[in-house]
Structures are given as C-alpha cells and as structure tokens.
Amino acid sequence: MGWIGETVDSIKSLQIRQVLTQAVSLGMIVTSALIIWKALMCVTGSESPVVVVLSGSMEPGFKRGDILFLHMSKDPIRAGEIVVFNVDGREIPIVHRVIKVHEREDTGEVDVLTKGDNNYGDDRLLYAHGQLWLQRHHIMGRAVGFLPYVGWVTIIMTEKPIIKYILIGALGLLVITSKD
Amino acid sequence: MFRSVSMTMNISANLQSLFTWNTKQVFVFLAAEYETPKKPLNQISLWDGIIPSKDHAKFWIHTSNKYRFIDQVQNSSRMQLLA
Numbered sequence: 001m002g003w004i005g006e007t008v009d010s011i012k013s014l015q016i017r018q019v020l021t022q023a024v025s026l027g028m029i030v031t032s033a034l035i036i037w038k039a040l041m042c043v044t045g046s047e048s049p050v051v052v053v054l055s056g057s058m059e060p061g062f063k064r065g066d067i068l069f070l071h072m073s074k075d076p077i078r079a080g081e082i083v084v085f086n087v088d089g090r091e092i093p094i095v096h097r098v099i100k101v102h103e104r105e106d107t108g109e110v111d112v113l114t115k116g117d118n119n120y121g122d123d124r125l126l127y128a129h130g131q132l133w134l135q136r137h138h139i140m141g142r143a144v145g146f147l148p149y150v151g152w153v154t155i156i157m158t159e160k161p162i163i164k165y166i167l168i169g170a171l172g173l174l175v176i177t178s179k180d
Numbered sequence: 181m182f183r184s185v186s187m188t189m190n191i192s193a194n195l196q197s198l199f200t201w202n203t204k205q206v207f208v209f210l211a212a213e214y215e216t217p218k219k220p221l222n223q224i225s226l227w228d229g230i231i232p233s234k235d236h237a238k239f240w241i242h243t244s245n246k247y248r249f250i251d252q253v254q255n256s257s258r259m260q261l262l263a
Contacts, residue, residue, distance in 0.1 A: 060232060061205055079211045079223040097207075099225040102252045105218055111252065117207070117230060122247075133252075 026175055046072040046141035048093055051084065052151035057116030058082075058095060062143075065152040068095060070141035077101060077112055077136070082143040085114065088128040095143055096123055102133075110136055185249040189227065192240040199234040206231040212249060224249055 040049040053066040062068065070084050077083065077098060084095045099122065100113035111133035115122045124132060157164040191210065198206050209228035216222065226245040231237050 060230065061207070076221075079225050080207070080209050099209075099228070099247060100252075101221065101223040102219050103221040105220050117228075 022176055026172075029175065044069075044071045044141065046070045046084070048084065048140055051093060051095065052154045053095065054092065054155065057119050058097070059118040061117060062095070062146060063148070065149055065155060067147045067151045068143045069145040069147075071144045072139075072141040076103070077110055077139065083112070083114065084140045084143065085134055085138045086140060087126060087138070088131070093140055094123070094126060112139070183250070185245075187226070187245050187249070188242070189245065190240070190242050191227070194238045195231060196234050196237040199237060205233075206237065216251065219252070222251070 037049075041047060043049075049070055051068050051070065053062045053064055053068060056064055068084075079098050079101050081098050082095060083098055084093050086093050094114075096114040096116045098112055099115045102111040104110070112135070113122055113124070113133060127134070157167065189210070193208070195206055195208070207228065207230055209225050211223050211225045213221070213223050225247055226249060227243060228246065231239070
C-alpha cells in the first residue's frame, strides 16, 4: 500500500502543464517548418522551391554549397534560361542551362536540350537511357535567385549523418530544457 | 547524311553598362531562331561565354560556332548516330 501510494504521488508530482507546454512547443516548431515549406511551394509553383547545389557543373555562377531559389510558371521555355529538371530514374533534380529549344505546332510540346556552363558537353549523358530531349513535364522550375555558402549545412548533414543526429539531439534538448 | 552549318563569327560588344553593384556575372550567348513548317519556334545556341567582371565586358572575339547547328529530326534512330 505504501509502495502504491509512493507511485501515485510521484506521478502527481509531474508538472503536467509544463510537459504539455513543451510538447506543444515542439509540435509548433515542426508544424511551422512544414507550413513555411508548403507555402513556399504554393507561392513559387514548384515542388522544389529551394535546392542546394551539389556539384560544380554551373561554375563560376553557382558553386557547390550555394542555395538556389526556384520559380515555375506557364511562360514558355527559351534558350539561355536556367531550368531545374528531373530525369526519370534519378532522385536529385539538376539545374542547368537551356541551349536548344524546339516547339511543335500541333501539340505545343517543347523539346529542350540543356548543358551545364562548366561542362564540356550537353546533358544527353545525364538523361534517361535513349532520351535525347527534355519535355515540359521534366522541368520543375527556373532559377531566380541564389544565396552563397548557406547550403553547406545541408551537404555536411547529408554526407556525415552523425553530425545530423547530434544537431537534432542538441536542438531537441534545447527545446525541452528551455523555461519560458 | 546530316546537314550541319559551320560558321565563323566576329563578335564585338561593350557590355559594361550591364554591371551594377550586385551583378555576379554576365552570361552571353548567340542563338539562331527560325521557323519550320512543323515547328513554329526553334532556338539553337551557337556560342556562349561568361563575362566575370566589368574589366572583361568590352571584348572582341573571332570564333566558330561552339554548338552544332543542326535542325531537329523526327526519327530518333538517326539522332543516335550523332551520339
């Protein structure tokens, strides 16, 4: 009976309100991040509004670690534009420049060839096997702005998962231990 | 089998006015734009270059076309021969 009493007392001693407040705060942070991302997707019309540059194919304009802001609209695609496209069978979108455009009269479909500024040849080697041109549905947006160096955080976390977990753990601890 | 246009170009330009305080680089390209019966718009880049700073923005160059000037053909198996 004394044991049961002690257990009940210890449970009651928990600051229920405080625990709930912390849980709600954590949820608010996660939810805010999701809302911001979804809002960005709506505003920019692109499913990847922000991307990190992972390779040097567009140097000197864009370097590894830069962040690019994308925007998608109905405007026609023209030579010289920097577009973001997905290749069938590849997960990571590619940001390169359009060098050739052919627009068909009957369907309005457009055939596009791209190339990285710093690459020697065009992107046909990057496309799916046997694919010679990009079509509209491959293209996810245009690059409309960039921030240098900011993307290194993402690259480091991707390449060294242990750092990612340490960072998330530290942030979690910070939230839990903070007192309003 | 293919008809590819090869050309020599003299390109001179003064693009210094394009450089403002926040201009990172200027990408310059020369493109051919034309119509065919089935494709009302075709754009083929012939040459491009990057001007890194205002000091390089006044230039004169003599060059040939960097990219092939070939019209797109419908039969993809023939395009394979190019690759």
